[in-house]
Amino acid sequence: MTYQSIRIEKAENGITTLWLARSEKHNAICAQMMDELVEVAVHLDQCEQTRAIILAADGATFCAGGDLKWMQEQAEKDRIGKMQEANRLAGMLKRLDNLKKPLIARVHGPAYGGGVGILSVCDLVVAANDTKFALTETRLGLIPATIGPYVVRRLGEGHARQVFMNARAFGAERAQQLGLVSIVTTPEDLHKVAQKEAEAYLNCAPGAVADAKALCQNLARMPIDGQIDHSANALADRWETSEAQAGISAFFSKKTPPWRE
Template identity: 45%
Template sequence: MHFETISVSVDRRGVAALTLRRHAQHNALSGLMIRELTAVAGLLGEDAAVRLVVLTGEGESFCAGGDLNWMKEQIAATREERIAEARRLAMMLKSLRDLPKPLIARVNGQAYGGGVGLISVCDAAIAVEGARFGLTETRLGLIPATISPYVAARIGPAAFLRLATSARLIDAEAARAIGLLSAVVPAEDIDAAVEAEIRPYFAASPEAVAAAKALAHALAPPIDEKLIEMTLMRLADTWETPQAAEGIAAFLEKRKAEWVLADTAK
């Protein structure tokens, strides 16, 4: 399997290493990466030789959210184009969440916005000490709408509310406390910790694992087309507000948005 923004390798045990490979851009999500992740989810899900998948990032970051050029494309897009692109992101996340194999995140560094969404669709997440996390969309005058069903399901509505409204950054221990992460370890121990996390699966029936995962999702509030469509409409509405225009312009111009209090912004 050859891709431009990701790589996939499968070891003799059936462990697929799925790596985000845009390290110069801190593995930010581009339109191409979204399409490639959707495609690889289908391939891995259908491959009987794959027992489980480990998702990680190349370099010092796990995933820094949306790519700058991708953001610029959304600025110039029509409402319908924005909805279509957001739907592609939503369906990529859903395809990974619904993967009929265990999906474990090896969180090698920071994760913001869509990166938090990626962690949230994994069954477990092991992170390095020092990593930081946040839903930073409101700094741009936007909302974390597309990822919201997955993040809220992972960390609960109260934690989601606090992070989504404040755009605050939290450290790895705080992320573990709210359930985003399963464990936090020193960087030199992450591979051993991931190995300890995946080892029990090799004693479990692959078909039963897939059925148990589907059962767990069935017990939770459904993330269906109606819910996804609602989030897309809310995001599209927010894109059209004056404060979204100001927040994005401030971001691109590397200045503070008009609502930022000078003595508190960091």
Template identity: 50%
Template sequence: MFETITVATDARGVATLTLNRPEKHNAMSAMMIAELTQAAGQLGKDDTVRVVVLTGAGKTFCAGGDLGWMRDQMAADSATRFTEARKLAEMLQALNTLPKPLIGALQGNAFGGGVGLAAVCDVAIGVNSLKMGLTETKLGLIPATIGPYVTARMGEARARRVFMSARLFDANEAVDLGLLTKAISSVDLGDAVEVEILPYLSCAPGAVTSAKELVRQLGPRIDDAVIDQTITALVQRWETPEAQEGISAFFDKRKPVWKT
């Protein structure tokens, strides 16, 4: 049914949504963005699903946006760029508003959009060997569409520590920043996720859905106006000479002009 993700639901109603492009470090292509949006819609409407676990196949949870997809945006016209940016933003919002508990099981590194995926989870647990980073500015880009979720999770003060510098940080700092709930060994990841799952199986599913909706309403505002703002910011950044230089330098395997 899907080509870039898998979805499997056990007898308890626990669905595991797996990013399944391990050869590409689970980078988000146009197809993966579309399939994640579709899967979120299907899981949200499935009354047999009680909890969703988001994880990745292979060594990397998610390396962010597929660079081939980003290069396509550099060559596109403005209308196409807005359309593609909106698809990305709508995928993140579909996961953020999923009416089921969403538990992130980060079995490996998360960069760029991968950090955004962690941020839309209600709980995110990562292996203590992983690295994370909002790496967009290295390419002349910005963490735009993921920005509302990252900032909501970390708070502005902590977000400013890592939002602009593109520096990598380890799992312990990710816990301190609020991106991860806990960092544990890879052999314990499954058990730690199970600890998060079990309480929900004793709760009224409708009450869980209502409680999640309420807590989102009480938190930072992420509505259509905010999402439109991030889409505009991303498209404007795609259209800058810096972005052209950053993407070109990456594919040419050279330093961009600003790197010393």
């Protein structure tokens, strides 16, 4: 299978590495990447050779968040178009969340915005100790709405309130305290630690692993569909505010937004 924004690497031991492969764009999330991640998730769920999945990234950045061109295209769409794109991202996150196979993130470099959303649907996150995380949407006059249901569920409301609004970057140890990151290690040991975590699943029955994951999800959560609709509407509302319009305009013109003057 050939992809443009991602790639997969299958090892004989049953561990498949799924790479975000837009290093020239800091692995920013675009429409094509979302669609390809949905497609590859379906493929890997059906692949008997794959027992566990490591999510990694090419280049120096894990994920810079939303692709600038994709965001600019959203800004030019009407309300329905904005909600359609929000639902595209929501569908990608939901499909990764519903993977039957264990999904272990191996994180280095910055992970911002939508990158935090992707990490929030992983079963386990191994991060290098120099990794930086941030939810930067409010700097643009927007809100982390589409990724919100997954991030809040991962962190809990109390922890989410600490990082949802101020757009400040935080390190790997803080991310671990918040519940986003599972294990912090050195950049040199990142690959080894992630491999060790993935290998643990190879000692377990694949069907039992899938059923145990489903059980955990069913016991812990309410249906998310209502939250997705609510967050898509909240984001569409926010796109239409004068703040968002001024923030996006300032961002693309490389000017200071009104609230920072």
